[in-house]
Amino acid sequence: MTKFLLVLHVLAAIVAVGPVTVAASMFPPSARRALADPGDPRASETVRLLHRICRVYAGLGIAVPVLGLATALSMGVLGDAWLIVSIALTGLAAAVLLALVLPRQEELLEAAETASETAEAAAPSGTTEVAANPRATAQLAMFTGIFNLLWATVTILMIVRPGSTTGA
Template sequence: MTKILLSLHVLAALVAIGPVTVAASMFPPAVRRAGASGHGSAGRPEAVGTVRLLHRICRVYAGVGTAVPVFGFATASAMGVLGDGWLLTSIVLTAVATGVLVVLVLPRQDALLTALDGAEPVAMDRAVTSRLAMFTGLFNLLWATVTVLMIVRPGSSTGA
């Protein structure tokens, strides 16, 4: 059962977190391109459409990503490692990454998309998109750290 849970955990991480990290990283430059092509949806519809698609990917796969910790807790419980330091650290980092995504990345994407649609004035300068790129990079770095912890697992009996 442990191997099935671990497989589901890893698959959920690949399928859910991978698209969010890529789409979120692509979002700031896509916004810059869409904003440079003329303000609002009337500028270049395909550029704004790309921004909308990237935002939708981030939102949908962030929701799907809830399966990752669910399968993770089930796997850790089956392995008897719920109290291990590496796992507790991973849990904290996962919570921080989730917070960064939900509090810092997605709302800024919403605001920039609203600005592109011209419905609400939001500063579309390079500083805004650079800040979003920084928060996205932080989110990606946190997930990379969790991934390394999951592979290395200090004190594991796998010999890794």
């Protein structure tokens, strides 16, 4: 049963967390393009799609810690330091995604859509505070990088498992 749970945990991490990390990383430059060229419908469609991927797969990502805890319980390692640190980092990564990445993506998506509507109406630009603030995409890129770094650290801890009897 442990091997089965471990396989499900790893597959869930690959299928759920992988797309979020990639789509979230692609979002800031795509948002910059959409804001720079509001007349390009493909640019704003790309931003919308990337945000949707992030939202949907973030929801699916809840399976990763649930299966991870079931696997840890099955392996009898719930009290190991590497697992406790991994759980804390996973919680922190989820908080960064939910509190910092997704809300800023929504703001930039709204700004891109507003800019696109303004361009269609051939009115002057000056859409929103977010569009006027070029630091918004840079800040989002930073938060996305933190999210990705936290997940990379969790992955390393899961592979190396320092202090465990099965670690490398």
